Amino acid sequence: MYILDGKVEIGEYVFNAVHGIEITKSVDDLSDTALIKLPSRFKIRQNGVQKYTEEAIKVGDKVIITLAYEGIYEGVEFTGFVKKISPKTPVEIQCEDAMWLLRRNNINISWAKTSIKEIVQEVIKGTPIEMSRFMKGQDIPLNKWTVRNANGAQVLESLRKDLAQTVFIDDEGKLYVGLQQLTNIGETVVYDLNYNLVENNLEFKSANERRIKIKYNYIDPKTNKKESVEFGDMDGEQREYTTSVVSDKKQLEKMANAELAKMKYDGFDGDVVSFLVPFATRGMKAKLIDEEHPNREGNYFIKKVVTSFDTGGARRKVTLGSRL
Numbered sequence: 373m374y375i376l377d378g379k380v381e382i383g384e385y386v387f388n389a390v391h392g393i394e395i396t397k398s399v400d401d402l403s404d405t406a407l408i409k410l411p412s413r414f415k416i417r418q419n420g421v422q423k424y425t426e427e428a429i430k431v432g433d434k435v436i437i438t439l440a441y442e443g444i445y446e447g448v449e450f451t452g453f454v455k456k457i458s459p460k461t462p463v464e465i466q467c468e469d470a471m472w473l474l475r476r477n478n479i480n481i482s483w484a485k486t487s488i489k490e491i492v493q494e495v496i497k498g499t500p501i502e503m504s505r506f507m508k509g510q511d512i513p514l515n516k517w518t519v520r521n522a523n524g525a526q527v528l529e530s531l532r533k534d535l536a537q538t539v540f541i542d543d544e545g546k547l548y549v550g551l552q553q554l555t556n557i558g559e560t561v562v563y564d565l566n567y568n569l570v571e572n573n574l575e576f577k578s579a580n581e582r583r584i585k586i587k588y589n590y591i592d593p594k595t596n597k598k599e600s601v602e603f604g605d606m607d608g609e610q611r612e613y614t615t616s617v618v619s620d621k622k623q624l625e626k627m628a629n630a631e632l633a634k635m636k637y638d639g640f641d642g643d644v645v646s647f648l649v650p651f652a653t654r655g656m657k658a659k660l661i662d663e664e665h666p667n668r669e670g671n672y673f674i675k676k677v678v679t680s681f682d683t684g685g686a687r688r689k690v691t692l693g694s695r696l
Contacts (some may be wrong), residue, residue, distance in 0.1 A: 449573065453473070454467055574641065
């Protein structure tokens with residue numbers, strides 16, 4: 373039998389009892405988030421003094437969430453900062469990972485020519501955040517790039533939107549910017565579709581059923597001249613991206629193919645729901661076992677995990693990405 377345990381550390385306070393926790397980690401989102409629901413008042417263990425939660429906790433307080441099954445599993449599930457306090461009943465504490473620090477890092481700089489790595493180095497300068505080791509060997513040369521009075525998170529958001537880069541701070545607290553399929557952290561979680569799941573919300577589709585066309589445009593900011601590349605199914609749903617900083621056609625083709633690979637494959641769409649164990653986080657590989665349909669077994673990239681914890685139990689909702 374699994375016995376739930378855990379604690380939430382916020383600033384100088386430790387909470388061993390909470391109404392609920394929800395932690396969201398996704399390679400498609402700029403930051404990991406956590407929502408913590410706490411009683412409106414609590415007593416300090418050392419002297420029994422009672423405090424109002426919304427007054428004791430401050431925006432910017434450090435947050436560490438540890439979840440556990442007694443004697444089976446214990447792990448730090450979230451590290452970040454208080455972003456917002458909502459004085460409801462129970463009190464809701466909205467938290468964000470180290471992206472919270474980058475939102476406070478103002479940047480003004482211009483490059484005639486640069487690269488993604490050089491921009492990332494500027495974004496994290498003066499903070500304790502480092503670049504992820506998975507960025508090694510990955511880089512994209514860029515034409516003129518100017519940042520005017522923007523914070524670090526806004527700069528990263530432009531890399532995500534304009535260059536189709538995956539951007540997030542990993543579980544080691546390091547910043548990753550690059551192709552999504554190269555974020556795999558080298559760890560695997562195994563799911564038996566007929567055994568260790570609370571819910572199975574997966575649907576199998578062939579690559580041929582996924583009719584997708586990717587179009588990538590480069591627009592010269594001086595002449596407004598456009599160059600485009602297209603890949604995929606000409607009769608498929610079109611996803612279009614535009615950039616003014618990547619002019620190299622081979623790089624445009626690489627970016628377009630990377631987007632296509634994320635969307636067109638033989639395999640499952642959807643999510644599975646498990647208990648707190650086995651552990652899973654975004655960037656891991658999910659190995660699916662199905663004795664009833666062995667032809668559908670395979671490995672998938674995990675792109676999102678939502679972990680919930682309350683009096684009713686603990687769950688991980690794991691959303692699958694492309695087949696590996």
